[in-house]
Amino acid sequence: MTLTTARYCYTNPRPAVSTDMVIFTIRDQRLTLLLVPRSNGGARGKWALPGGAVRQDEDPDDSARRLLREETGADVYLEQLYTFGRPGRDPREHAISVAYYALIPSTKLELKGEVDGTGVGWFAFDDLPALAFDHAEIVAFAQQRLAAKLDYSTIALQFMPEKFTLSELQGVYETILRAPLDKRNFRKRVLALDSIEETNEERRDGAHRPARLYRLKRPGQLEFTK
Amino acid sequence: MTLTTARYCYTNPRPAVSTDMVIFTIRDQRLTLLLVPRSNGGARGKWALPGGAVRQDEDPDDSARRLLREETGADVYLEQLYTFGRPGRDPREHAISVAYYALIPSTKLELKGEVDGTGVGWFAFDDLPALAFDHAEIVAFAQQRLAAKLDYSTIALQFMPEKFTLSELQGVYETILRAPLDKRNFRKRVLALDSIEETNEERRDGAHRPARLYRLKRPGQLEFTK
DNA sequence: GCAAAAGTGTTCCAGATACACCCATGT
DNA sequence: ACATGGGTGTATCTGGAACACTTTTGC
Numbered sequence: 271m272t273l274t275t276a277r278y279c280y281t282n283p284r285p286a287v288s289t290d291m292v293i294f295t296i297r298d299q300r301l302t303l304l305l306v307p308r309s310n311g312g313a314r315g316k317w318a319l320p321g322g323a324v325r326q327d328e329d330p331d332d333s334a335r336r337l338l339r340e341e342t343g344a345d346v347y348l349e350q351l352y353t354f355g356r357p358g359r360d361p362r363e364h365a366i367s368v369a370y371y372a373l374i375p376s377t378k379l380e381l382k383g384e385v386d387g388t389g390v391g392w393f394a395f396d397d398l399p400a401l402a403f404d405h406a407e408i409v410a411f412a413q414q415r416l417a418a419k420l421d422y423s424t425i426a427l428q429f430m431p432e433k434f435t436l437s438e439l440q441g442v443y444e445t446i447l448r449a450p451l452d453k454r455n456f457r458k459r460v461l462a463l464d465s466i467e468e469t470n471e472e473r474r475d476g477a478h479r480p481a482r483l484y485r486l487k488r489p490g491q492l493e494f495t496k
Numbered sequence: 497m498t499l500t501t502a503r504y505c506y507t508n509p510r511p512a513v514s515t516d517m518v519i520f521t522i523r524d525q526r527l528t529l530l531l532v533p534r535s536n537g538g539a540r541g542k543w544a545l546p547g548g549a550v551r552q553d554e555d556p557d558d559s560a561r562r563l564l565r566e567e568t569g570a571d572v573y574l575e576q577l578y579t580f581g582r583p584g585r586d587p588r589e590h591a592i593s594v595a596y597y598a599l600i601p602s603t604k605l606e607l608k609g610e611v612d613g614t615g616v617g618w619f620a621f622d623d624l625p626a627l628a629f630d631h632a633e634i635v636a637f638a639q640q641r642l643a644a645k646l647d648y649s650t651i652a653l654q655f656m657p658e659k660f661t662l663s664e665l666q667g668v669y670e671t672i673l674r675a676p677l678d679k680r681n682f683r684k685r686v687l688a689l690d691s692i693e694e695t696n697e698e699r700r701d702g703a704h705r706p707a708r709l710y711r712l713k714r715p716g717q718l719e720f721t722k
Numbered sequence: 723g724c725a726a727a728a729g730t731g732t733t734c735c736a737g738a739t740a741c742a743c744c745c746a747t748g749t
Numbered sequence: 750a751c752a753t754g755g756g757t758g759t760a761t762c763t764g765g766a767a768c769a770c771t772t773t774t775g776c
Contacts, residue, residue: 276505283552284510326509327583353579353594357553364553368579478754479746704727705773
């Protein structure tokens with residue numbers, strides 16, 4: 271912040287405001303999130319959450335939505351998580367971060383991430399590299415919120431592609447909860463939610479009976495179950 | 497924001513960051529909150545949530561804690577609610593507000609509010625005056641969070657004075673839930689939480705059997721019940 | 723003695739859990 | 750024919766909901 275380029279002046283000091291985003295997906299039966307390498311600024315060589323400054327007259331929610339599109343090209347479930355503003359969390363200056371988390375089906379990100387050579391990386395939640403700033407705290411916070419919401423909402427459905435099998439859905443629950451579930455009870459419960467419906471397609475992928483495909487009744491809509 | 501007094505300059509524009517606080521108490525069997533009159537700035541003549549700018553190198557959490565002490569003199573349960581930053585929510589400039597809510601036992605605020613002549617006012621949640629900015633939205637958000645937390649935490653205990661009767665506690669639940677509860681079931685449930693304990697005092701206050709007084713086992717500590 | 727709030731247990735119901743076998747397919 | 754994951758129903762348990770009378774006090 272050099273004086274020669276400083277142009278926006280205020281009577282009182284102002285912290286910098288940015289958004290940081292935890293973008294979750296399920297890959298290979300693991301909860302996975304997107305990180306970007308820090309090449310400059312503080313924390314060089316570490317990985318960080320994607321993020322950026324909130325622009326003038328921009329709602330932080332819109333800022334997060336924009337960021338999500340830039341990183342993934344997709345327009346998926348997004349929710350504000352918490353606002354972090356401890357002084358010192360960014361060693362350069364007082365920086366307030368409105369953190370968000372997003373859930374994206376792994377099928378929606380095939381293209382991106384391979385194609386653009388920006389060096390982003392997907393990392394399993396339980397095998398993360400060293401993170402910049404307080405991003406480890408933010409990630410932990412996001413995972414807790416996600417796990418809590420499994421219990422009283424249909425948030426897990428946001429990880430599913432357009433069509434999916436019940437076994438795949440059960441796998442997503444098991445991955446997030448880190449616990450096996452009973453197949454019959456799971457099916458009973460998830461069908462009782464009335465949030466998914468049968469298609470008349472099935473998928474055959476191996477030496478066994480084909481699986482019926484299901485779809486969301488109301489895609490993109492989160493529902494509460496308690 | 498006149499140029500002559502502007503001293504803090506940045507290369508990019510920055511929104512103003514402040515905290516706003518919903519301070520709840522229970523008064524006369526009603527959910528009640530603290531408002532301050534707007535005498536200047538935008539929204540003159542309306543009432544607003546107490547709030548203030550986040551200072552340089554101040555954690556918004558600390559900013560909220562400071563504000564709470566300034567307004568009530570008390571150091572009680574406080575939780576970050578949500579961050580509101582829609583452009584236009586403050587007509588003067590792009591203002592981002594990290595909103596908090598606090599719960600205070602009505603007994604802790606006897607002195608303040610009467611004594612200081614700053615004209616603050618306590619208003620029943622379901623009989624609020626016109627509020628400035630987007631504060632009605634913030635208040636609604638806080639009430640929803642509070643009601644939700646009743647179901648899976650001991651948050652209601654934060655409204656209780658040091659010693660209280662089970663009927664008083666039941667009244668707090670009924671006030672927030674806006675529904676009568678069964679006395680026997682309520683007592684069974686709340687005692688099963690193991691968060692309160694009998695004192696060997698009782699309170700006599702009328703032509704009826706005295707009520708046993710209870711206290712928190714771990715004051716100030718929120719516990720989860722599911 | 724009567725009005726008013728405090729205190730106290732049991733039955734019933736619904737939702738969650740535990741559990742094992744047959745089905746359709748590819749090789 | 751056999752290996753693999755898909756698909757299905759019932760019995761049990763547990764936590765929540767419904768429900769009425771006795772106790773202690775002040776007047």
